[in-house]
Amino acid sequence: MIDWRKRPEVQWAGFALVALALFALPFALAHVGTAWVRIANFAILYVLLALGLNIVVGFAGLLDLGYIAFYAVGAYAYALLAGPHFNLHLPFWIVLPIGAAIAAIFGILLGAPTLKLRGDYLAIVTLGFGEIVRIFLNNLSRPVNITNGPQGLARIDPFSLGGLDFSRNETIAGVLVSGPMKYYYLLLLVMLALVVINVRLQNSRIGRAWEAIREDEIAARAMGINTTNMKLLAFAMGATFGGVAGGMFSAIQGFISPESFVLVESVMVVCMVVLGGMGNIPGVILGALLLSFVPEILRWTVEPVQTALFGRSLVEPEVIRMLIFGFALVLVMLFRPAGLLPSVVRKRELAERAQ
Amino acid sequence: MDIFVQQLINGLTLGAVYAVVALGYTMVYGIIQLINFAHGEVVMIGAMVAFTVINALAAAGMPPLVVVLIGTGCAVPVCVLVGYSMERLAYRPLRRAPRLAPLITAIGVSIILQHLALLVWSRNILAFPQIIPIRIYTILGATVTQVQLAIVAICIAMMGALAALVYRTRLGTAMRATAQNPQVAGLMGVDINRVIAFTFVIGAALGAVAGVMVGTYYGVAQYTMGSILGLKAFAAAVLGGIGNIPGAMVGGLVLGVVEALGAGYIGELTDLCHVAGVSSWLTERCAADGHFILFGSNYQDVFAFVVLILVLVIRPSGLLGERVGDRA
Numbered sequence: 285m286i287d288w289r290k291r292p293e294v295q296w297a298g299f300a301l302v303a304l305a306l307f308a309l310p311f312a313l314a315h316v317g318t319a320w321v322r323i324a325n326f327a328i329l330y331v332l333l334a335l336g337l338n339i340v341v342g343f344a345g346l347l348d349l350g351y352i353a354f355y356a357v358g359a360y361a362y363a364l365l366a367g368p369h370f371n372l373h374l375p376f377w378i379v380l381p382i383g384a385a386i387a388a389i390f391g392i393l394l395g396a397p398t399l400k401l402r403g404d405y406l407a408i409v410t411l412g413f414g415e416i417v418r419i420f421l422n423n424l425s426r427p428v429n430i431t432n433g434p435q436g437l438a439r440i441d442p443f444s445l446g447g448l449d450f451s452r453n454e455t456i457a458g459v460l461v462s463g464p465m466k467y468y469y470l471l472l473l474v475m476l477a478l479v480v481i482n483v484r485l486q487n488s489r490i491g492r493a494w495e496a497i498r499e500d501e502i503a504a505r506a507m508g509i510n511t512t513n514m515k516l517l518a519f520a521m522g523a524t525f526g527g528v529a530g531g532m533f534s535a536i537q538g539f540i541s542p543e544s545f546v547l548v549e550s551v552m553v554v555c556m557v558v559l560g561g562m563g564n565i566p567g568v569i570l571g572a573l574l575l576s577f578v579p580e581i582l583r584w585t586v587e588p589v590q591t592a593l594f595g596r597s598l599v600e601p602e603v604i605r606m607l608i609f610g611f612a613l614v615l616v617m618l619f620r621p622a623g624l625l626p627s628v629v630r631k632r633e634l635a636e637r638a639q
Numbered sequence: 640m641d642i643f644v645q646q647l648i649n650g651l652t653l654g655a656v657y658a659v660v661a662l663g664y665t666m667v668y669g670i671i672q673l674i675n676f677a678h679g680e681v682v683m684i685g686a687m688v689a690f691t692v693i694n695a696l697a698a699a700g701m702p703p704l705v706v707v708l709i710g711t712g713c714a715v716p717v718c719v720l721v722g723y724s725m726e727r728l729a730y731r732p733l734r735r736a737p738r739l740a741p742l743i744t745a746i747g748v749s750i751i752l753q754h755l756a757l758l759v760w761s762r763n764i765l766a767f768p769q770i771i772p773i774r775i776y777t778i779l780g781a782t783v784t785q786v787q788l789a790i791v792a793i794c795i796a797m798m799g800a801l802a803a804l805v806y807r808t809r810l811g812t813a814m815r816a817t818a819q820n821p822q823v824a825g826l827m828g829v830d831i832n833r834v835i836a837f838t839f840v841i842g843a844a845l846g847a848v849a850g851v852m853v854g855t856y857y858g859v860a861q862y863t864m865g866s867i868l869g870l871k872a873f874a875a876a877v878l879g880g881i882g883n884i885p886g887a888m889v890g891g892l893v894l895g896v897v898e899a900l901g902a903g904y905i906g907e908l909t910d911l912c913h914v915a916g917v918s919s920w921l922t923e924r925c926a927a928d929g930h931f932i933l934f935g936s937n938y939q940d941v942f943a944f945v946v947l948i949l950v951l952v953i954r955p956s957g958l959l960g961e962r963v964g965d966r967a
Contacts, residue, residue, distance in 0.1 A: 347739070397948060400955040403738075404674055408877045409951055411870070412944030419941050427924075427931055547870075551746055558739045599758065606754045613747030614729050621736030 306472060310465040321464040325536060327576040328471040329529050334556040334572035335478050335565070336525025341554065342563035342627070343491060344518035345498025347407040350394070350414025351553050354523040356421060356545035357390050358383040358530025360431060363540050366441040369432060376443045380531045387527025388520040390417075395519035399512055402501075414550050421542040436541025443470065443535050450535070467536050474532065478525060482565050485521075494518055495629070559616055561623025570624055578612070579605055641780030646903035647896060648778070652787045652856065654895020655794035659849040660872035661879070661887035662801060663842030669818045669882035670838050671734070676745035677725055679869015680752035681718050681843050685850025686860040687760050688714040694768055703770040707855065714847040721752070722843025726836055749866075756862040764861045767854050790852045797845060798888050804841070805884060814838060818882070867940075871898075874947045880960020889958055894943055901942035909933035 313320040333355060340348045361383035365374050394413050398406055425433030442451035442463070450470070451463045485491045493514045496504035505511050534540050552575060560571020586601040586608075616624065660682055667675045689710035696706045729744040774785045805811035816824040817834045825831050853868065854860045871894065879890025910932050912925040924931050934941075950958065 341739075397952045401951055402955075404668070404672075404881060405877060405951055405955065405957070407674065408874055409948050412874065412947055415870075416941050416944050419938060423935070423937050426935070427933065547866075554739075555743055555746060558743050562739070603754050603757055606750055610747045610750035610754065613750070614744045617736075617740045617744045617747070618729070618732050621733055621740040 310468045311459075314462060314465060318462055318464060321462065321468060323577070323580050325464055325467050325471055327573055328468070328475050329533055329536075330553070330556060330576045331475055331569050331572040332471075332478055332529035332532075333526060333553045334560070334568045335475075335482050336522045336529065337553050337557050338482065338562060338565070338568045339485065339494075339525070340518050340522035341557050342568065343486065343498065344494040344515060346515065346518060347403065347410070347554075348519075348522070349407050349411035349547075349550055349554060350417070351410070351522070351526060352545045352547075352550040353394075353414040353417035354387040354390060354526030355530040355533065355549075356417055356542075357387045357523075358527030359534040359540050359544070360421065360437070360530075361386050361527070362531035362534040363437040363440045364430075366535070367437055368439050369437050373441055375445075376441075376531070376535060377445075380528060383531040384524045384527040387523040387530065391519040391521075391523025392516055394523075395516045399515055411547065411550070414545075414547060418542050418545050418547075421545065431542075434542060436539060436543070438539045440534050440538050440540065442538065443467075451538070464536075467532075471532065474528065478528075479565060479569070486565070490514070490517065555613060559613065559623055561625040561627060563629065564623070564625055564627035567623050567625030567627065574624075579609055582608055642903055643900070644779045645781035646899040648781055648783050648787065650896035650899030651892065652790050652895070653899060654875075654892035655791045656849050656852055656856075656891075657872050657875045657895050658888045658891025659794050659797055659845050659852075660868060661876040661891045662798070662884065663846045664869075664873050664876040665879070665881055665884060665887040666814075666838050666842050668876070669884070670814065670835055671730070671821075672738070672882075673730060673741050674745065674873065675730075675839075675842075676742065676869070677748040677752055678842065678846060679865035679867075679872070680749050680756070681721055681865070682846040682850040682853070682868055682872075683860070683862065683865030684721055684752065684756060685714040685718045685847030686854035686864065687756055687765075687850075687862070688717045688847075689851040689854055690765050690767055690860050691760075693770065697768040697770050703772075706770060707851070711848060711851045714851055715844050718843040718847035718850070719840050722839045722846070723836060726839040731832070731835075753862055753865065760860075760862060762862065764859050767858045767860065769858060771855070786856060790856060793848065793852065797848065801841070801845070802884065810834070810837065871943055874943055878947050878950055878957055880957030883957070883959050886957055886959035893958070894946070897946045898939060898943050901946075902939040905938055905942070906932050906935050 309324065310321050313324055333351070336354075337348060337351045340346050340351070362376075362379050364370055365372050365379045365382060366376065367373075394410065398409050401409060421431045422434055424431040425435075431437070442449060444450060448466075450466045453460060453462045454466075455461070493504065493509045496507060496509055497511055497514055501511055533544075537544075553572075556571040556575045557568050558571070559575065560569065561567025582605040583601065586604045590598055590601070590604075620626070660678070663678045663681070664675060667673055667678070689707075692710040692713045693706055696709060699706075701709075725748050729748050730741050733741045733744060771786060775782050776785070776788075777783075803811075805814060813824065813829045813834050814837070816827065816829055817831055821831050824834075850860075853864070872891065875890040875894040876887045877890070878894055879886025879888070881887075911921060912931050914921075921931060954960075
């Protein structure tokens with residue numbers, strides 16, 4: 285049998301097909317409803333987060349349960365520098381890098397004191413860090429109002445470049461392109477960039493150093509790897525990804541509050557990474573897409589199905605949605621403990637342990 | 640001074656509850672190195688079941704203590720069942736899986752339990768009927784209720800019983816052997832599966848009692864109460880050195896006291912009006928308001944985590960923990 289995947293022209297045709305599908309997707313979704321374009325946008329945001337967390341958890345093996353804090357830092361940085369709260373309206377291409385840099389600093393702030401911690405101790409400290417950031421965001425409205433507390437920040441500037449405003453609908457060449465669709469393409473570009481960075485990192489000197497640390501920290505140090513710097517770098521890189529995603533979230537949503545950055549969100553991103561297959565980039569993307577789309581699909585189907593079966597809505601759709609979600613997490617892990625698309629290393633480890 | 644004693648008493652009460660919940664985390668961790676994220680939900684279910692029973696019997700004219708005991712008596716078996724089944728269905732099949740896989744199933748179990756509780760007991764905050772007439776004693780200018788005293792006493796008794804079980808019985812020896820090395824313990828004739836299941840059962844029973852105590856102490860229960868309580872208790876377990884039973888007790892008490900004292904004093908400590916002279920702007924603000932408090936008592940939850948992080952930075956394996964090698 286011919287292995288079609290090895291033929292370059294087949295590969296290129298495949299790429300072209302995927303690219304075409306991704307390009308056409310928002311138009312198809314807009315046909316169903318603009319809400320779905322938004323859902324796709326949030327799914328891509330989660331892919332960005334999952335890719336960022338994958339650096340920390342998947343590559344370097346540091347379990348981070350407070351990852352959403354960096355997302356929050358990026359989001360608040362954007363909202364404060366490009367919004368009415370301080371009456372600053374800097375353009376996004378200045379604010380996004382600033383937000384990413386601040387998030388990176390927070391990453392190092394978290395990383396530095398936790399260098400000596402391992403495994404589950406690290407998990408609880410990162411979790412605590414995430415909670416601390418959220419509590420501060422919630423309370424920094426007094427005595428000096430910085431974050432506006434639980435009310436959050438509203439009327440955040442959308443992205444705009446020259447005359448192109450990302451929040452408005454426009455008709456280009458007779459086709460209606462809505463605001464969310466513009467963001468979709470932008471997000472797609474950012475995602476592509478982050479995927480490339482992730483892939484390049486994985487096979488680089490840095491990526492291999494991370495893998496060595498993940499497998500055995502003492503051996504890695506003995507091999508001459510500067511584990512301190514490498515771990516800090518992993519935290520900083522992961523945080524940067526989170527910061528960028530947070531800034532974009534701020535702009536797309538136009539409103540943020542501490543509610544968006546609760547522990548459950550961190551846990552959700554960890555689930556995406558582990559469920560998809562940590563350390564494996566396609567797996568992580570799949571995990572993020574599944575965990576963001578499946579609940580939405582359930583949201584739209586649970587209610588009609590109930591009405592069709594029993595004639596009325598017996599149980600709140602939200603409850604059923606979360607129950608199915610919980611069972612799905614358990615079942616997927618029971619049947620595929622290394623994730624849906626496990627990385628080669630994990631697969632091998634699992635096979636060894638089973639013997 | 641009386642504020643100090645008052646917060647110390649409140650902190651010890653809360654800390655005793657944290658300690659009992661933390662025992663559930665630490666025992667499971669010590670034996671199979673799993674963070675049982677769903678343990679907080681077990682505590683919540685304990686509180687909820689007790690609420691239902693106490694509510695139903697409140698008007699029956701029985702003595703209040705008997706009603707609470709019956710409530711606890713119903714909560715414990717339910718929680719034990721929940722604890723046993725989650726071990727059997729969600730964790731046991733994953734013993735040989737990568738470390739993070741059972742963590743995800745634990746999160747899944749936690750979501751399932753929370754929403755099942757939502758289905759049964761609704762979203763509302765449930766108010767426990769106040770059947771116990773509160774009696775107040777005064778110690779050194781601070782007040783303490785008999786409920787607080789009872790909570791501390793019960794917690795100490797349970798911890799004592801657990802210590803006796805773990806260090807004085809055959810089963811306890813089997814548990815400690817399994818924690819040290821499951822393979823070798825198995826070769827010595829220990830039925831590992833039974834020991835692990837039993838660990839979950841004990842943890843769940845302790846959690847159920849803790850749930851009842853939290854419910855009667857605060858007088859309310861809600862389906863989300865397990866997550867924050869579980870989080871604090873987990874922090875307490877780590878603070879003491881996870882996997883270490885005396886550590887969980889110490890960690891819980893320390894965390895409770897620190898949190899209560901922190902909440903009581905943080906406002907005064909960060910009142911910038913103590914140093915009002917440093918800037919004219921500050922002097923004006925202080926003259927107008929009297930206080931310029933940087934961090935108020937709503938930062939209470941931060942305290943627990945800041946202390947946890949500080950302790951772990953100085954002692955990476957907790958207050959009483961031993962150094963253990965592990966991997967994510």
